[in-house]
Structures are given as C-alpha cells and as structure tokens.
Amino acid sequence: MTTDISPARADRLDAEDELAAFRERFVPIGDPGVVAYLDGNSLGRPLRATAERLRELVEHEWGGRLIRAWEERWLALPEELGDELGRVALGAAPGQTIVADSTSVCLYKTLRAAAALRPGRDEIVTDTANFPTDRFLVESVAAELGLTVRWAESEDVAAVAGPRTAVVTLSHVDYRTAAITDLAAVTRVVHEHGGLVVWDLCHSVGSLPVELDAAGADFAVGCTYKFLNAGPGAPAFLYANARHHAAFGQPVTGWMGAADTFGMAAEYVPAPGIRRALSGTPPVLGMVGVQEGVALLAEAGIGRVRAKAVALGRWVLALADAWLVPLGFTIASPRDDDRRGGHVTLRHPDAERLSHVLIEHGVLIDFRRPDGIRIGLSPLTTGFAEVRRAMDRIRELAG
Amino acid sequence: MTTDISPARADRLDAEDELAAFRERFVPIGDPGVVAYLDGNSLGRPLRATAERLRELVEHEWGGRLIRAWEERWLALPEELGDELGRVALGAAPGQTIVADSTSVCLYKTLRAAAALRPGRDEIVTDTANFPTDRFLVESVAAELGLTVRWAESEDVAAVAGPRTAVVTLSHVDYRTAAITDLAAVTRVVHEHGGLVVWDLCHSVGSLPVELDAAGADFAVGCTYKFLNAGPGAPAFLYANARHHAAFGQPVTGWMGAADTFGMAAEYVPAPGIRRALSGTPPVLGMVGVQEGVALLAEAGIGRVRAKAVALGRWVLALADAWLVPLGFTIASPRDDDRRGGHVTLRHPDAERLSHVLIEHGVLIDFRRPDGIRIGLSPLTTGFAEVRRAMDRIRELAG
Structure with a gap:
C-alpha cells in the first residue's frame, strides 16, 4: 500500500485540520532558521496567553495583592x-x-x-x-x-x-x-x-x-x-x-x-x-x-488532540517508509495506531551525528541513545506540511 | 532615653537612606488601600525587572530557542x-x-x-x-x-x-x-x-x-x-x-x-x-x-541592607515603646541590634483579631500564633515614613 505523500496532500491535511487554528495561540517561533519544531514531546512551545498572564500575575496579583494573594x-x-x-x-x-x-x-x-x-x-x-x-x-x-x-x-x-x-x-x-x-x-x-x-x-x-x-x-x-x-x-x-x-x-x-x-x-x-x-x-x-x-x-479536547496525533504519526510513517527506510532507517515505534503515542522514533546507526546536523539545519528533533531520532508530534502546534519539510530535510541530510 | 519619633525625623531618615532609590526598582503597589507593606519577610515585592525578564524568557529563550535553550x-x-x-x-x-x-x-x-x-x-x-x-x-x-x-x-x-x-x-x-x-x-x-x-x-x-x-x-x-x-x-x-x-x-x-x-x-x-x-x-x-x-x-550590598534593617528595627522599637507598649503590647524581639534579624514581633493578647483589622485597613503585617504581630522590614523597599504610618495606624486601631 502506498500513501500519497505529495506536497498537495500535506496542504490538504493542513486545510482539513480542525486544530490548525490553535497554532495561532502560540508565541511564533522568531528564529527564521527553524524549519520544523518536532520536539514538543520534550518541551512544548509557549502560549501567548502564558506570557500575558505572567505579566498580570507579577504586576497585579503579586505586586498589587501582595501577601493577601496567598489566601485569596x-x-x-x-x-x-x-x-x-x-x-x-x-x-x-x-x-x-x-x-x-x-x-x-x-x-x-x-x-x-x-x-x-x-x-x-x-x-x-x-x-x-x-x-x-x-x-x-x-x-x-x-x-x-x-x-x-x-x-x-x-x-x-x-x-x-x-x-x-x-x-x-x-x-x-x-x-x-x-x-x-x-x-x-x-x-x-x-x-x-x-x-x-x-x-x-x-x-x-x-x-x-x-x-x-x-x-x-x-x-x-x-x-x-x-x-x-x-x-x-x-x-x-x-x-x-x-x-x-x-x-x-x-x-x-x-x-x-x-x-x-x-x-x-x-x-x-x-x-x-x-x-x-x-x-x-x-x-x-x-x-x-x-x-x-x-x-x-x-x-481543543483530548479526543481531537489524540485523533490528530494518530494522523501525524501515520504521516511520519508514510514519509519514512518512502524516503528514509531506503536510506537505512528503521521504525522503532509501533505501526499499530492504537499502540503508538505522540511521537515516532526512527533508528539509524549514525543517529547521534545526524541529529546534530539536523538541529544545525533547523530541524529540531531529539536524539535518544543509542540510536534513536524522536519525531515529536504536538497536535496543537505541529502541521502536516511542517512534518513533510522536516522529513524531506532528513532525507537530504542523511542521503 | 527617648527617641525623636516625629514625622520630620521619619522624613529625615528617608532622605538620608542610601537604599531609598532602590524602591523605584520595584513594581509600584497599585492598590491605593495599602498604607504600608510590612510583610516582605513572608513575600517580598516584585522587581520590575522580573516582569520584563519573564516576558523575554517566554518569547525569546523558550519561544525562540525552544529545546536548544536547555543546553545553551x-x-x-x-x-x-x-x-x-x-x-x-x-x-x-x-x-x-x-x-x-x-x-x-x-x-x-x-x-x-x-x-x-x-x-x-x-x-x-x-x-x-x-x-x-x-x-x-x-x-x-x-x-x-x-x-x-x-x-x-x-x-x-x-x-x-x-x-x-x-x-x-x-x-x-x-x-x-x-x-x-x-x-x-x-x-x-x-x-x-x-x-x-x-x-x-x-x-x-x-x-x-x-x-x-x-x-x-x-x-x-x-x-x-x-x-x-x-x-x-x-x-x-x-x-x-x-x-x-x-x-x-x-x-x-x-x-x-x-x-x-x-x-x-x-x-x-x-x-x-x-x-x-x-x-x-x-x-x-x-x-x-x-x-x-x-x-x-x-x-545594594548585604552590608548596607543589614545596616538599614537594624535602623528600621530600632525605629519600630522606638515607635512601639512610645505608642504601643502603653496599650498593652510587648516586644517579643531582641532589643540588642546584634541579636535581632529583619523583623520585629509585637505581642498582644488580641493579636489575631487586631491583625485582621489592620490588614483590612491596609497595614499589611502578618499574624503568627498565638499572639504575634510581625512587622517585616525589607530594606530594599521599606521606608521610615511608611513604618511610622503603619505604627500610627496600629496605635489608632488598637487604642
């Protein structure tokens, strides 16, 4: 079974994504060097509301109510x-x-x-x-x-x-x-x-x-x-x-x-x-x-988050099968959707060096010893075209 | 020995205070109902720089460097x-x-x-x-x-x-x-x-x-x-x-x-x-x-902070001796400057009720069972006139 992994498919998946609008609720990644952020399973991105609420807390609750805020x-x-x-x-x-x-x-x-x-x-x-x-x-x-x-x-x-x-x-x-x-x-x-x-x-x-x-x-x-x-x-x-x-x-x-x-x-x-x-x-x-x-x-609802995590996982697997398995990568994560959580791990004998190269090139994944590259999928921020860009870059840099 | 506890003395002490300018570095207390904040020994006031640095951290370090900020x-x-x-x-x-x-x-x-x-x-x-x-x-x-x-x-x-x-x-x-x-x-x-x-x-x-x-x-x-x-x-x-x-x-x-x-x-x-x-x-x-x-x-330097803490403590003791001891308060803290830390505790049989009344009237002290009212002295924010205002209010409300 082959899956359509074309750019058009990525765009369609993003267009149909019910959670796509949630990305606007996050602080934009100011660094133009970042191609894709696929490490939200280590550190999720900040919400705009968090920055705003911190300011309010410092100035009003802490600075204004002072010690009274503890009881209140x-x-x-x-x-x-x-x-x-x-x-x-x-x-x-x-x-x-x-x-x-x-x-x-x-x-x-x-x-x-x-x-x-x-x-x-x-x-x-x-x-x-x-x-x-x-x-x-x-x-x-x-x-x-x-x-x-x-x-x-x-x-x-x-x-x-x-x-x-x-x-x-x-x-x-x-x-x-x-x-x-x-x-x-x-x-x-x-x-x-x-x-x-x-x-x-x-x-x-x-x-x-x-x-x-x-x-x-x-x-x-x-x-x-x-x-x-x-x-x-x-x-x-x-x-x-x-x-x-x-x-x-x-x-x-x-x-x-x-x-x-x-x-x-x-x-x-x-x-x-x-x-x-x-x-x-x-x-x-x-x-x-x-x-x-x-x-x-x-x-967002945990049900919709899970559904998108599964879809993103399938997308990574389809891209990996087409592009990365031929280059010597193996899939460490379960292929069964019901048994796979919110990331996909690719194994490669040269994963440690490759991870450094990927991060230098703005593909922010993480490396886990001895040979794992984790592709973290955060349904509230991760997009299908973003994942495709990252996988394409991995193909290029590992090829 | 009597001490000059006049308003003019308070103003003079504030004018001579080397650390007075540090108060401007803190978020102003927006609540006009606060007469004096004397609970910095429970919760110190926020610095303006903290609010600013938190915003920077969220937007740039966390939002911009993302996972890389851990190593960096x-x-x-x-x-x-x-x-x-x-x-x-x-x-x-x-x-x-x-x-x-x-x-x-x-x-x-x-x-x-x-x-x-x-x-x-x-x-x-x-x-x-x-x-x-x-x-x-x-x-x-x-x-x-x-x-x-x-x-x-x-x-x-x-x-x-x-x-x-x-x-x-x-x-x-x-x-x-x-x-x-x-x-x-x-x-x-x-x-x-x-x-x-x-x-x-x-x-x-x-x-x-x-x-x-x-x-x-x-x-x-x-x-x-x-x-x-x-x-x-x-x-x-x-x-x-x-x-x-x-x-x-x-x-x-x-x-x-x-x-x-x-x-x-x-x-x-x-x-x-x-x-x-x-x-x-x-x-x-x-x-x-x-x-x-x-x-x-x-x-500021811990030496100057300590010197002001001692001066503030003496000031509280002088005001308490003149105004509060006659009303049935006793001094629980050492009178010896070398043996007294950064607050002065007053004892009063009715301390618990009185503490509530004081806080309602904007004199933010804290109560410690069974009968203690702690006057916290934070040299970077506390002023001599502020302390005098608070002690005057205690005199009035306990009288």
Whole structure:
C-alpha cells in the first residue's frame, strides 16, 4: 500500500485540520532558521496567553495583592489546577490530583507511599527500559526500604508481578519508542496479585486520553512541560486514588501537607485529602503555564488532540517508509495506531551525528541513545506540511 | 532615653537612606488601600525587572530557542544561580550551592544526607520553637532512620548536643521573634561533639550577612521569596560544604543529579559535585525572580541592607515603646541590634483579631500564633515614613 505523500496532500491535511487554528495561540517561533519544531514531546512551545498572564500575575496579583494573594488565590492552586488537569486530561474525579514539585519528587513520594501500603511484600517491579529517573528512584526507594527490585522487559511486566510484589511502576508511553502500555490491563493484573501500580504519565498526558479512575488506578505522576506546554521545569502532578487517601503517607512532611498549615502545631497531622501529598510552598509562577496549557487542552479536547496525533504519526510513517527506510532507517515505534503515542522514533546507526546536523539545519528533533531520532508530534502546534519539510530535510541530510 | 519619633525625623531618615532609590526598582503597589507593606519577610515585592525578564524568557529563550535553550543556558542555572547567591548572600565559595525544589524538599534531602554521614549516632536535635516544616521533617526523617529526636529550647540547643548527636538542625533567624542564633558558635560546638549542623536560612538570607564557609558550616537551606523578592513559591536553595560532597547521598535520585543526565545509564552514578543534590528538571520560570533578586542584592550590598534593617528595627522599637507598649503590647524581639534579624514581633493578647483589622485597613503585617504581630522590614523597599504610618495606624486601631 502506498500513501500519497505529495506536497498537495500535506496542504490538504493542513486545510482539513480542525486544530490548525490553535497554532495561532502560540508565541511564533522568531528564529527564521527553524524549519520544523518536532520536539514538543520534550518541551512544548509557549502560549501567548502564558506570557500575558505572567505579566498580570507579577504586576497585579503579586505586586498589587501582595501577601493577601496567598489566601485569596494561590493556596488553593495545587488542588484547583490538579482538579482541572484531572478532568481534562487524566480521567480523574476532583480531589485526587495536585500540581506540585518535580516529577522526580512526586515519583519518590508515590513510590514511598505505595510501598508503605503493602507491608510484608518485598518486591518493586519495573521495566529495564523505563526512563532513567524512574529506574533510579525505584532502586533508591528499594534500598532504603529493604526491598528487592525485580526487573521486567516492557512486554512481560504484568506477568512478573506476583504475591511478593508491593509496587509496580511503569511509564504509560515509552519515552524511546512511544509504545503505549495498556494501563487498565496492567493495573488489573497487578491488583489481582494484591499489588499497587504507580504510573508515569510524562509522555501521555495531553497527548492521549488517560482514564485513571475508570482503570481503578492507584497512583500516577507526570510532567506538564511536554504536551501541556507549561514551560521549562514547570511543576509536575501527582494523582492518588481517593481510596488510598486515609492511609497515604509520604516522608517530605512540609507545612503545606499539614491539616492546618498556619496552625504551627506541635505535631504533623496530615491534611485529610490529596493535600497531604504537598510539602513546600506552591510554585505559583510555574503554575501559570500549567493553567494556560490545561485551559487550551480543554478547549481543543483530548479526543481531537489524540485523533490528530494518530494522523501525524501515520504521516511520519508514510514519509519514512518512502524516503528514509531506503536510506537505512528503521521504525522503532509501533505501526499499530492504537499502540503508538505522540511521537515516532526512527533508528539509524549514525543517529547521534545526524541529529546534530539536523538541529544545525533547523530541524529540531531529539536524539535518544543509542540510536534513536524522536519525531515529536504536538497536535496543537505541529502541521502536516511542517512534518513533510522536516522529513524531506532528513532525507537530504542523511542521503 | 527617648527617641525623636516625629514625622520630620521619619522624613529625615528617608532622605538620608542610601537604599531609598532602590524602591523605584520595584513594581509600584497599585492598590491605593495599602498604607504600608510590612510583610516582605513572608513575600517580598516584585522587581520590575522580573516582569520584563519573564516576558523575554517566554518569547525569546523558550519561544525562540525552544529545546536548544536547555543546553545553551537552562541546564547550568541551578549551579550558576547557586554560585551567585552563595557569593552575594551566603559567604559560600562557588560549587557548593544549588537553586532547586522547595525548602521542604531541600531540608529533607540535607537531613537525610547529614544523618547518613554520621552512622552509629542515634539522635537528631532541634528546637521546640523551630518552624513547623523543620520540626515535622525532623520527626519524619528520625522515624524513617530509627533515630531519636532530642528537643531543645532555643537557648540551649548547642548544650544538648553530645556524642550521640548525628545532626542538629536550627533556624538561623527565629521566624517568630527574629532572634539570631550564633551560627558560627553553634556549628563549632556541634562539631566538637562530632555532629553536623543543617541550617535553615529562610529568615536570614538577603537580610543579614551569612558566612557559611567561614563558619565551617555543613549544610544549609532556605527560601528566596522573602528578602530576595523572588516570587511566590520561587525555588529554594541548598548548600553543602565541599568537604561533604564525595560522601553526600540523597534519596530523590532523579536524572538531573546523575553524572550523565542524558546518558540513560543503567545505574545511578551521582554527579561529582553539588549537582548530585538535584533531582528533577530545573524550574526555569521560577528562577527568573531568584536571578533578579540576587542581582539587586549584589548591587545594594548585604552590608548596607543589614545596616538599614537594624535602623528600621530600632525605629519600630522606638515607635512601639512610645505608642504601643502603653496599650498593652510587648516586644517579643531582641532589643540588642546584634541579636535581632529583619523583623520585629509585637505581642498582644488580641493579636489575631487586631491583625485582621489592620490588614483590612491596609497595614499589611502578618499574624503568627498565638499572639504575634510581625512587622517585616525589607530594606530594599521599606521606608521610615511608611513604618511610622503603619505604627500610627496600629496605635489608632488598637487604642
């Protein structure tokens, strides 16, 4: 089966794209050297509204309301933003999600909390191909709690869980290949063995629908600076299913997680709900980008975003098959639309050098060791002609 | 001894104030209802430059350089900003300070790291009057490591340290009374017993000179949103003396603390220096305020800032003695200039209700249970006539 990969087809796809108008909501890329931005899965582009809201926040909320803004608005932000993110992107009912800290810190807290909920079990299971932070934290938490790490390959992770498994932690979408793990199925199997699952949603949130409540998920974390366009190092999120709240404990017991933050109590009494997952003072400036990114996603709808991500993925595959496979590239991502997330990874023996050349020539992809070139597809900003231009340039530079 | 507290004196003090011109560098308080802002020790006011730099960052660095900005600039920020903060405000040579996370998370990491450096010792010492987050974290870390918490009163904390003491943690300036603890003396005594000290500098950084290296300090943490004016929930900082780096370990082993962040290695190998204290992706937007706040402090000089803080403190005491002590207020802060930090706390049996009334009338102080009204003095923004107006209003409303 051949696909029409003509410039006219690209233009038609762009013309028919229901989300095309959303691109105008983003700050234009001022650099004329940029041919295509295909790294929104590492760092999403800024919304115009974020720049404007930051100015307002500094001048009016912070500069005008001063300390009063904490009571009036900011103290509630971790939960308010979490609820909105839960509704728009996570399939999570209110009261189970907070926006706070970094993904690393949120993952540390949830791994500790989950392990404490399964005393007597002595194994943490994860995937050898999981993102470094996730693997490192699994080892760190296992070492401090005296647990054994059981390593699985992506394909068999549900199968290695057993009666000794306290916690399984996995990435919903693989950062290298974009392969989607069946969140509901894995959760079910681990629950059958009596274990808990901590999901890393970094590469799925804002790119494909996540249905945490429907899957009966336990815990999840993720970042907001990829498909949610919240900005470099924007705060992360942490989801804990309401059924775990009463017993949820975490070790970074700062004042914001206490039942009465300003009570200056003698003893730490955790806040009753998801707020107990908080620690330090909420990072208000960083939350502005989260707020704007989530609001734009709400407007676009995760269903339309996913549909366009699938179409963009097919487009990359068609172009790669026609132009790049003959040059020695292979496709590392699943061809099955239902199993592929928001990027496509091409493998090439010379990927590292080639990536540098591509970036110098304005094709902003990213390289992942040992031999992957990731083509990130951000449905709110990425266009079909833009992708074609980039693939054409890869063909030229790799040829 | 009576002090001249006339309006003319206030004007003269403002006229002679070398730092008065710095007020123009801040966003004006747009709210005409604000009589005086005396809560910069909770939330410093925004600099005009911060609003401007945020716009630049969003539009040019993030929007223009996109993912390339990480390599070009952002990845180095935690250490670059840390070095500058260390030079300007902490008496710390380069390579020992990072800007990252929240104070709670930084304190958790340093308490864990310090305890691990003193195996075989089974006590953590802190002060019953320490800030809630600090006390809560001491208890949390003690519980997870099987240590005993030994509680001291502020006055005797050095005396209770002994051969079983692994770690002492204290606030340099007391959040309620502004009493300064002798950082060098306490560090020396604890070292004599073989223990380590973790200093909380939240209420001293940017307000008075701190000399960590000269004191042979071990670890320190603090926030940047008070006297450094970095913004609500701006990132915190963590100092670890270079002599501890080789053995420094912390449990939140995210990719940014690894020796080769993008190596995607099988095992966590900590970065060689202070970078091993990092975990997640640096919060770039929040760092803008830190950068501008530190730059302004560098321009003003911590010596001049401290001198004005002392003068403002004396001014508050003179006004309080004349007007408020007769109304039933007492002074909770040290009268000795050398022992008083950047705020003055007044006690009153009806402080809670009175604080609400004051805030409604535009005198922005803050209340600290059970009976404290804190008068925060931010030398870069606070004026002598402003303080007099506020104290006059307190007299009127409490009378």
